[in-house]
Amino acid sequence: MTQQQVADYLKMKQPQYNRYEKGYRDIPSDVLIAIADLYNTTTDYILERTDNSNPIT
Numbered sequence: 001m002t003q004q005q006v007a008d009y010l011k012m013k014q015p016q017y018n019r020y021e022k023g024y025r026d027i028p029s030d031v032l033i034a035i036a037d038l039y040n041t042t043t044d045y046i047l048e049r050t051d052n053s054n055p056i057t
Contacts (some may be wrong), residue, residue, distance in 0.1 A: 009034070012031075031045060032047075
């Protein structure tokens with residue numbers, strides 16, 4: 001998935017998403033949750049707090 005596709009999903013411009021991905025800006029919690037939903041994973045996995053990428057069902 002390209003940065004543009006993710007940015008479109010998040011309803012933002014690609015440069016804004018790029019700044020989150022590069023670590024230049026902190027990701028707001030609502031955006032973090034949306035990214036986790038998009039990739040069907042957990043926010044803890046994205047934040048590297050766990051090695052388990054599977055959401056609890």
